[in-house]
Amino acid sequence: MENVITLLIGLPFVVALLLAFVTSDKVRGKIVYLGGLVLLILSVAAAVIWFGSRQTVTFDLPASEVLNYLVLGGDFFLMFLVIWLSVKHHKTIISVLSIVQTLMVAWVELFGPEVAESHHMRVDWLTIIMLLIIGIIGVLIGVYAVGYMRGYHMHHKEVGDRRRFFFAMIFVFYGAMYGLVTSMNILWLDFFWETTSVCSFLLIGYTQTQEAVNNSFRALWMNLLGGLGIAIAIVYAACMQHTVNLYDIIDNGVLVALGADPGNLLPIAMLAFAALTKSAQMPFSSWLLGAMVAPTPSSALLHSATIVKAGVYMLIRISVAMSGNSVGEMVYLIGGFTFFVGSLLAIAQSDGKKVLAYSTISNLGLITACAGMGKQETVWAALFLILFHAVSKSVLFQCVGAIENATGSRDIEDMQGLATRLPKLALVLLIGIAGMFLAPFGMLISKWAALKAFVDVKSTIMVLFIVFGSATTVFYWTKWMAKILGFNEKRENDVTQRSEYASLFFHAASIILLCLFFPAISYFMIEPLTKELFGTSVTVITEGNMVVMIIMAVAIFIVPLLIYAVTRQRKKYDVIAYMGGINVGDNKSFIDSFGEEMELHVSNWYMEEWLGEKKLMLPSIILGTLIIIVFLGVVLGGAIR
């Protein structure tokens, strides 16, 4: 196991270095495929080894002492990089955030108090699941990116070709994510955390347009603010608890409920705060929206398998320590609120990627809420949400990207009748959307479990957030689906490359398999995981419900398949639609009041004046900030007292 993990962390950095020097597009493609394949195999291998023993292992990487200094050096490297870039773009103030936290961490490392010796790495159930998500979903996005970026640079001549840098960054990202989920030493975790922050900043700024630069800096300062939280947690833990082991910090947090010093909650609150920024919860949602300016693969990577998942990974890690205290309250209130507001905001958007971005925020809100509740059932639900969200969102982004390459637009209004125009892409898109909200899929199972748990803990406001949030979620997904299944006679030339389809179909198949085999996944993976976190075993969903879900799943898959069969044949339509007798003779146009032919457009509802960003964004940010300030104040008060 040790060797596999070492390779998983080390190899991506090596490949990244290699990619940074390769100029030939073909060679680069091969390296990405090969590197991705190796990572995938290694991730699966780690899981296989794990299933052999199922014993949590802690260990050190070879030459741990040297690596300690390397990590410290890395911290400083990131700091100088941030300083250089922020001075270059006249945003010097942002570098202060980086300098402060790097110096704090360096102080602990070099001059800090004596801390208890412990291993640096740890592998357990949660780690394995995260490894699989990164290794499968993340890597496939890389595969997809090879074909996509070729098309991208053919369409966007104005954007400088920086693909060497792009793919290098993607691999650095993999490495950092692997490191993040396996680190036990919080100093290391902090380094990997910062690496993902800086990486996402660099990826968002890919096109170097003014908008991209602005958005990337917004992502940077918000993530650095979160990083500052981790730095505070490190200093507190080192000085007051004499440990830099994440798991000791969590255990100390759990002890608060048994009467230990309430100050132990402070590092937990800080870690939770960092996680909230990383997973783009409400006051910090705007950075993830801004991330859309980047080419699609990086949005897919940011939204599905990596950075936002780093945030929720952290929340689930510390969920035991958040159960029933003010940190947990902060987290689940923010999460529930974000779930509701995110889905409201998604209704008013017509840009496909923007809808996806808001839905990510909203969905992560639900995951956050579940983790913040810190009950076994909710963590179970959160994990299923993570799995389904990672796969579905990744395929949705890739699909929208492919549609944009083929039709030149990613606006939902332009996707009218996609089922006949680009049947293969439409099918994948439909499966992806279904995975996000339809009845037998993960989202609903998890909502079921979450609702039950929130009722059980008597949290009126959270129950209301969930029921209202569910209603609004249905709205924006259904209207998108309706658009795709609509009528259109236009034909499109599908320019999607084979590597892209490989990734798309793999994802679509995974969604279906996840859906059909979810009882097995629950039994063999998620339940042991929650048992490991909480110590007791509990079956969240009953057998009867599982049977019901599977019947629905089977029923619902037959339908799109039939749809596909029907759209392929495309028989002649027997009658034309009713238009008050003013049809021109087909379903496309009608006679207007001037007696002239006019093309008919049907459009979705967006309710901009009710739910637009202008109306809702600012109040939400204010409310979110208030919640965080109030609850951090409570925790801080407890710590000082």
Place this chain on the structure above:
Amino acid sequence: MIEITYFMQRVIAGILFVLAAPLIGGLLEGIDRKISARMQGRKGPSILQPFYDVAKLVKKQLLAVNNLQLLLVTSYFLFMVFTGALFFSGCDILMCFFAMSTASMFLLLASTSTHSPYSTMGSHRELIQIMSYEPMVLLTAVGFYLASDSFKVYEIVQSDRPTILFAPGFFLGFVFILTIKFRKSPFDLSTSHHAHQEVVKGVTTEMVGLQYALTELAEWYENVFLLGVVGLFFVSSNPWSYLAAVIAIAVVYFIEILIDNVSARVKWQLMLKMAWGMTLITGGLNLFILDLIR
């Protein structure tokens, strides 16, 4: 052994629903038409008229604006039958509601797949309707859970006291959104049983013959299921409670008909505000109070 007989009972109840629901649903609609007619000073059609209508629709020539539509309508129908069967066989009530929203989604897709301006407009209004009633529907499930500690219908019917004692607010809220679900005025925005003006027949504008027959049937199934939920509020382990449930259903149904006949259609903004407002006031308040005293 007892478990097996119990399981068989549940299966039989489910099958009974599938067989009997269209009859009951059709009769209910017949009664509805009759009462409405009397309220308006007309004689009204025979109580069996809905059956004649559907029989005639089935016999009609199969026309389609889009081949997809029949498929989606069939899915709508099947999921609606499934929803009710789940409920009457005593399964999880939250699952029933989830299945119901999936069914409504299929109706919506069927309607927009035609590219008809009227049905598209209708389906967007339908979406707003779904968004208006969905929170209360989910809260209703929560209400049952709070009253009897279980989402499972077969456990709810065995509780010592009927749900209504704990959840009168949830009941009121549910009856309120029932007007939307029954497509009754003032909330018959997306389609209506009466002649519509500006959206023609809304969601069902482009449905003819078999397709329209299927939506009618699906609606009957849905109505029986929803009235079943109304009845569930009154059911407990006491056999007499079933009588109370039937009376409650009759009263609620009559009130819905009365509301239909005395009110004018509202705009979607008002509907959304009213439905969400009622949800918060009735369901939300009831939930809050139960959370306090539990």
